[in-house]
Amino acid sequence: MSEQRKPLSIGSVEIEDDFWRQRREVNREKTIEYQYQQLRESGTLENFRRASEGESGGHNGMWFQDSDAYKWLEAASYVLATRDDPELRERVEEVIELVGAAQEEDGYLNTYFALEEPEKRWTNLNMMHELYCAGHLIEAAVAHHRATGETSLLAVATDLADHIDRTFEDDVDGAPGHQEIELALMELADVTDEERYRDLAQYFVDIRGHNDRLAWEFANIEEIAGYDPDDDEGGIAGQAVNVFLEDGEYDGSYAQAHAPLREQETVEGHSVRAMYYFAGATDVAVETGDDDLLQHLDLLWRNMTEKRMYVTGGIGSQHVGERFTTDYDLPNDTAYAETCAAIGSIFWNQRLFEETGESKYVDLIERQLYNATLVGVSLDGTEFFYDNVLESDGSHDREGWFECACCPPNIARLIASLERYxxxxxxxxxxxxxxxxxxxxxxxxxxxxxxxxxxxxxxxxxxxxxxxxxxxxxxxxxxxxxxxxxxxxxxxxxxxxxxxxxxxxxxxxxxxxxxxxxxxxEMDVQVLEAHPEVEADSGRVALQRGPLVYCVEGVDNDRPLHQYAIDPETEFDVTYREDLLDGVATLDATATVPAKDGWDGELYRSADETDETTAPITAVPYYAWNNRGPNRMQVWIREA
Amino acid sequence: MSEQRKPLSIGSVEIEDDFWRQRREVNREKTIEYQYQQLRESGTLENFRRASEGESGGHNGMWFQDSDAYKWLEAASYVLATRDDPELRERVEEVIELVGAAQEEDGYLNTYFALEEPEKRWTNLNMMHELYCAGHLIEAAVAHHRATGETSLLAVATDLADHIDRTFEDDVDGAPGHQEIELALMELADVTDEERYRDLAQYFVDIRGHNDRLAWEFANIEEIAGYDPDDDEGGIAGQAVNVFLEDGEYDGSYAQAHAPLREQETVEGHSVRAMYYFAGATDVAVETGDDDLLQHLDLLWRNMTEKRMYVTGGIGSQHVGERFTTDYDLPNDTAYAETCAAIGSIFWNQRLFEETGESKYVDLIERQLYNATLVGVSLDGTEFFYDNVLESDGSHDREGWFECACCPPNIARLIASLERYxxxxxxxxxxxxxxxxxxxxxxxxxxxxxxxxxxxxxxxxxxxxxxxxxxxxxxxxxxxxxxxxxxxxxxxxxxxxxxxxxxxxxxxxxxxxxxxxxxxxEMDVQVLEAHPEVEADSGRVALQRGPLVYCVEGVDNDRPLHQYAIDPETEFDVTYREDLLDGVATLDATATVPAKDGWDGELYRSADETDETTAPITAVPYYAWNNRGPNRMQVWIREA
CATH class of the missing domain: 2.60.40 (Immunoglobulin-like)
Incomplete structure (x- = not known):
């Protein structure tokens, strides 16, 4: 690609950092290992084996589950770029072999269709995520090739990309239900110097919002393996159905297909889809010298960062549709702020920086890296947040895995490729x-x-x-x-x-x-306020020091968290505590709290009787919360 | 009954009050008329006709729908106690005739069982509400007899009560799933001087929480007419099932059957059930001279008023189960605060006052009458709130009728019998x-x-x-x-x-x-605060003047409501506006609001840049909100 600025390759950077070494060791030794076991246990690898042996039926898991293996391959490849790890290398080769063996004669590769509905290839672009899986395969192949110089996986990826190119030239017209192929094809073009892949990426970016086939069709949703209409909370299909049902007539905004990109004035719909889309579109705009499109993408960036983003950098305000909602609608306790969306935003912002050299994009990468992304994984590397609330009554807790396991390998690949940023x-x-x-x-x-x-x-x-x-x-x-x-x-x-x-x-x-x-x-403690239109943060402040947004957790504070109020002029003690949460600096101060006495069985009384006192308050970095069991938590604290 | 204090009878009080005359005229001319039409249109009266003619099947509406007719009869009887209204009298007599004709030979009367499952009488006390309907029939009969001196409906009620007495003496043992029969039998005993009815009431009060048959059984829930498992949001059966499913093993607390009354330390479960229960139990305690029980009821009263009640007097904190939850859990935007529960509390508190002469019970009646009850009906008398939130994003709106239409006739009978209080x-x-x-x-x-x-x-x-x-x-x-x-x-x-x-x-x-x-x-404007444990009201104040709790509505205030903050020392202008909301006194003051300028596209900034300004704020009585279309509303306003 022809950006003005190029990131250093992973091999050109060696990270020897106290903070990140821990996170990356855990990522390498725990998360990537754990996720490999999950690929086995969930039947994801088994799907490839069965497809390669010509079996029929019995596909395991979600119909886009192949992508879990691809994201794991990508993460493992980044590790191999900087370390000689024979055991991991062997595993990577074993998985690549499984994947390659499942590829069909004509280059097509998708275990769901191979096992379940071979005759329905490319008949439901909106729901079936063939292009999404292909994109993740391509990203993995590019990473593997760059890390090892080998072409074993790259050959699989180019065969599939060529198949897609032929298919969309001759037989099929339309854009995928979940973006990902666009940015992947641009990466593939960069490695192979094949112009066709860039043209295909541009086709997918441009056709979205133009083509009638993008109208959401749920006709065969109930035939989809892995979709159980009675248990649809976790599944993407269920989510999509819910979005569809809630809104009645579906307008396409869930997948950014409500209008051509250049006519979209606000960031809409499923946040991960939006970020992957804008990243791919940025690549295409740079490659084609389309300054209008770049400026339009910055307009969308401003809408996102000025009106639709949590202070942590998290994006997506509601669970239904995992999506952006309306300007300034940023509820804390029901925030979605999906880990994958923050990661997708980092991908997009890196591209915007490379083209423009503007630091605002890098600032956002820093915010999302240290807060919205890092919070997605436990300190021990084996439990994950899918959605990241900014306030919890103690019921929000990381989980070991998800039916739709997009986030865990996404974190793994980001942390393993930190060098690039x-x-x-x-x-x-x-x-x-x-x-x-x-x-x-x-x-x-x-x-x-x-x-x-x-x-x-x-x-x-x-x-x-x-x-x-x-x-x-x-x-x-x-x-x-x-x-x-x-x-x-x-x-x-x-x-x-x-x-x-x-x-x-x-x-x-x-x-x-x-x-x-x-x-x-200078790393002052900053006491932040939100724009007055943000109802959820009204009369509240958030704490930030350096790149880290802080929160208060129940375990560190004696009072119910809602009772603390902080004066913006408060002096904070910053104390590094090696023994706490793998080592964190806490912020300690004196907060205002209501006096407990004098109530005498009243539930309501005249406010002029208000009697206040003070109490110590301790805040910890937001990324580290929920590592001491389920716990009440608040990012936004009442302003005194 | 032998209370120390007796309320004046309806005939001994003539209300000629500017405020209440409007509400009572609307109640008489609109609400009672409108509800009679609803009894016809919903098939409620038709159920009685068909049962009386020996038809089978085709019962209309909820299986406890008979109670709607009874509550209407009671409300209409109160009107007849003070006015000669030949048309209404004729209607009352027509309905009484329909009801009486549907009574069976042995005194049993319930149109659901008559039409649908005659063989299943008294087989599911928990779900089927036969005793609840009987209680409302008895209350209506007592009201009609007291109003007119006639015995047409009283005879029906005593025949049914006698049937129940025989049934529970010989064949059946257990308490009803929804209390109501207890207080009704005490009223019937008062009118008829029949000791048996008091004993039966005492039996129902005492057996609750003792009897194995009170364990909630949903075995035949799907056989119940009117229960559609795919559309269960509005229905009581659906609610009950939801409660059951949510908690797994049901512990009986939904219907106050988790323990004998004397062992209950907190108000639990469905709020309307609790209020009717405690009212009946107070009657029984007074009648039997059971001071221990009376003191225990006051303990429950203190738990309710000191820890589980909204400032409006509304009770019940969550929609699922329409129930009390935990101490200080009083969310505003998801408050339930069912209109019927406030009315039930008035019934209970009137009894506590009559026995003790303590003004605290009358104070609560005043609070619940002017706020939690009156808000339940629109100023024009034809639209109703079932649940009464204390904060709305504009989506909460009164409705014309409900599938489970308990609240509208409950308001009608309370307003029509205001004389008694x-x-x-x-x-x-x-x-x-x-x-x-x-x-x-x-x-x-x-x-x-x-x-x-x-x-x-x-x-x-x-x-x-x-x-x-x-x-x-x-x-x-x-x-x-x-x-x-x-x-x-x-x-x-x-x-x-x-x-x-x-x-x-x-x-x-x-x-x-x-x-x-x-x-x-002296009617000062009071700026109230809530107990520090109430998270939802933390850092907020509410306004009250005299008995009226106030709220701010979007239509009266230019800014989004969350932007206003009020200093407890604020001076308010009290202005009576004859043309507004059938005549109300508004509270007008100057509030603190954030300055709108200086943000320049930021979403978050340092709080020490906070720039505040002032803006006028206008509050209206809470009971009158939502009479100018859907509208944002807040009772609790940020404290400056």
């Missing part, structure tokens, strides 16, 4: 986008530098960067000034550089050789 | 319990006085009472000092009397002849 290069120099300790070896204008970053982010705002080049070389090093940072100071080799915290990036354009950059990003 | 007498004198203009003719120790009350309650706190006696007579006149009143002054014939607002009653014990009492009950 830290640095980028363009012709002029280096972007340091995220502050994570480790070593990067970017090549800028022919010079490969070694950049060693040392920081205690997200707990401390100090960042040291040692820049070494084989010989003197002139290029720019751009340090992102996070949106939450109100004061920044930077020095090079001990000499202060004039900087302005309002800048998006501090740009150090000089000749480098063996130099040390030291940056101090 | 205004005054009471004991051997020493008169209680003036409610301030309503009109004339009462109480007989105290042999002297019949004429007491003429003149007041503009609930808008103004001045009350004049002219007490005339045929000759000089010494007795006490006790004026209730409402709980909301912080300052009261009283004079007799222009001479001040020393009084204390903390007193429950101002007692004027003197010789009366032709004297004028003038009382001033």
């Amino acid at each position: 830290l640095y980028a290069v363009d012709d002029d120099g280096l972007y340091v986008n995220q502050y994570v300790s480790g070593t990067a070896t970017p090549t800028i204008d022919g010079t490969t530098a070694t950049v060693t970053q040392t920081t205690d982010f997200p707990w401390e705002g100090t960042v040291e960067l040692d820049v070494e080049t084989p010989e003197e070389a002139e290029f720019a090093v751009r340090l992102r000034v996070p949106e939450w940072c109100t004061d920044v100071s930077v020095s090079v080799n001990g000499t202060s550089v004039a900087v302005d915290a309002d800048e998006d990036y501090v740009t150090l354009d000089r000749v480098w050789d063996d130099d040390r950059i030291t940056a101090e990003f | 205004l005054y009471a007498v004991d051997d020493d004198g008169l209680y003036v319990n409610q301030y309503v203009s009109g004339t009462a003719t109480p007989t105290i120790d042999g002297t019949t006085a004429t007491v003429t009350q003149t007041t503009d309650f609930p808008w103004e706190g001045t009350v004049e009472l002219d007490v005339e006696t045929p000759e000089e007579a010494e007795f006490a006149v006790r004026l209730r000092v409402p709980e909301w009143c912080t300052d009261v002054s009283v004079s007799v014939n222009g001479t001040s009397v020393a009084v204390d607002a903390d007193e429950d009653y101002v007692t004027l014990d003197r010789v009366w002849d032709d004297d004028r009492i003038t009382a001033e009950f």
Whole structure:
């Protein structure tokens, strides 16, 4: 792809970070291992084996379950890109073999149709997710190829992509019910340099909202394996049916098919679909030089970030339809904020940054990474949130797996590919986008530098960067000034550089050789308020320090959480506690609480009798909540 | 019954009150008329006709639909007690004739069983509501007899009561699934002086929670006419099934059958059932001199009023089970606060007052009458709330009728019998319990006085009472000092009397002849707060003036309601507006609201940038809301 900025490849970045090392070790040793076992136990791998052996019937799980295996392959491939892990490599090869064996003569590959309804291929694009599964296969294949140089899975992916290309040229016309193929085909084009894949991606982006076949059809929903009309809460089919039934006549907005993309003025519908769509559309817009489309995507971005996003970066306000609703409708206790949607947004924002170089997209990646995404997995790596509320009465709890298990492998692949989001290069120099300790070896204008970053982010705002080049070389090093940072100071080799915290990036354009950059990003505790139109946050404040949004949990606080009120002027003690929640900085302060005495059996009384007192309050990072059992929780606390 | 205090009969009180005359005229001319048409259209009267003609099958509506006719008869009888209305009298007689004709040889009377399952009489006390219907027939008969002196309906009721007495003596053992028969039998005993009915009432009160047959049985629920398992939201059967399914093993608390009454420490379960039960149990406790039971009922009363009641007097916190939940669980937007439950509480509290003379019970009657009950009917008398939320996003709207139409005729009978709640007498004198203009003719120790009350309650706190006696007579006149009143002054014939607002009653014990009492009950606007444990009201205040709880409605206020915040010290302008909502006093003040500008596309920002401004806010009485179309509404407003 021809973006202006390219992220460093996974192999060019080594992460040696206290905070992320833990999360990535857990991801590698627990989550990816655990998910492989789930692929076995859920029958997902068995589906491939049976399809390859020409069996019929008995498909296990959801009809798009193949994608679980593909996302696992993608995550495992990212791990293999940075580590020699023979056992994991063997497993990856075993799964690739199973997948390849299930591919049909003509390149088609989908175990649900192979086992259940071979004659119905490509007859229900809206519900049956053949293109969604194909997209995840392609992403896995690209990741595997980049990680290992091998083409075993890439060959399967190109055969399938070629089959799709032929099919949509000759026989079928329409867009998928769940976007994913668009961005995947753009990745495949990038690896193979095949223009046809870009054209096909563009076709899928452009036809959506134009084609009559996109009208949602549920005619054969009850024939779909895995859909039990009496137990439809967890399933996508059930969700879709609920959306359909609730709204009567379905208008297509659930899948962003209510209008052509260029005519959509607000982010609508199923949030994960929207993010994958916009990511793919950004790729296409960049590739075709379609500035109008890019500007239109930024308009949608602004609608999302200015009116339809939780402070955590979570998106999607309601369970029914897992979707965006209306401007400023952001209920906390019934928030959906699906983990996959935050991850999809990171994919989209990375593309927007690569094209524009604007830090606002990277700021959002940081917010969604540390909050809306990381909360989706338990500290031990084996339990997951699908939806991420910002307030809980104690009934919200992570689960080991889901009938529709999209989120767990999605987190796994994101955490395993964190390297891609830290640095980028363009012709002029280096972007340091995220502050994570480790070593990067970017090549800028022919010079490969070694950049060693040392920081205690997200707990401390100090960042040291040692820049070494084989010989003197002139290029720019751009340090992102996070949106939450109100004061920044930077020095090079001990000499202060004039900087302005309002800048998006501090740009150090000089000749480098063996130099040390030291940056101090002030990490105040920020007491945030929401826009007055947000009813759910009215009269409330949220706490943020650095990139981390905080919350109060019942286990840390004696009073019912609703009784605490915080003055925006409150001073907070920031204490790093190694023994707590794998090590977190807590925020401790004195809050206002109602006096308990003087009520004498009254339930209501004159408010001028109000007697207030104070009580200590402790907040922990939002991502770490619900790791000490079910627990009351609030992000938004009453303002005193 | 042998209570210490007796309410004046309906015929001894003539209401000539600006506020209540409107409500009672609408009740008489619109509501009772409209409900008669509903009895025809819903097939309720047709059920009696068909049963009387020996037809089989085709019962219309809910299996307890007979009770709608009985409650209508009761309401209409109260009207006939004070007015000569030949047309209404004819209708009443026509309905009584239909009812009587449907009674079977042995006294049994229930059109559902007559038409559908004659062989299943008395086989499912929990679900089938035969005793509930019988109770309402008895209440109607007592009202009709007292109003007209006739015995046409009373004879039907005594025949049915005798049948029940025989049945429960010989064949059947158990308590009804829905209480009502208990208080009705006590009324019947009062009119007929038949000790057997009291004993039977006591049996039903006492056996509940003791008998194995009270375990909820849903075995034949699907055989019940009117129960459609695919459309169970409105129906009681559906509700009951939902309760059952939600909790798995049903523990009986839904119908207060989880323990014997004397072992229940909290008010539990379906609120209407609880109120009817406690009313009947109070009658029985009084009659049997069971002070322990009376004290236990007061313990339950304290749990209800101190921990489980809305500021409006509404009770029942959740839709599922229409029930009490846990202490301080009082959500506003999902409140149930069923109209019937408030009415049932008035029945119960009247009995507690009659026995104890304590004003706290009358205070609660006032609160529930002006707020939780009156809100249940539209100003035009033809639309009804079943559940009464304290906060609405605009989607809550009164309806013309309900599949389970318990509330509309319940309001009609309460409003038509308002006379009973205004005054009471004991051997020493008169209680003036409610301030309503009109004339009462109480007989105290042999002297019949004429007491003429003149007041503009609930808008103004001045009350004049002219007490005339045929000759000089010494007795006490006790004026209730409402709980909301912080300052009261009283004079007799222009001479001040020393009084204390903390007193429950101002007692004027003197010789009366032709004297004028003038009382001033100060009606400040009260800004109330809820107990700190009530999460839903945390950081919020409610407005009350006199007996009226106020609310803000979207139609009167420019901003979204959540943006207004009120300082407890705020001064309110009280303005009576004749043209608004059939005439109401509005509360107008200046509230704090967030400034709209300075946001520049942000969704979240530092709270220390908070810029506040002011805006006018207007509150209207809660009972009058939703009379200008669907509308956002809040009782609890943020505290500034």
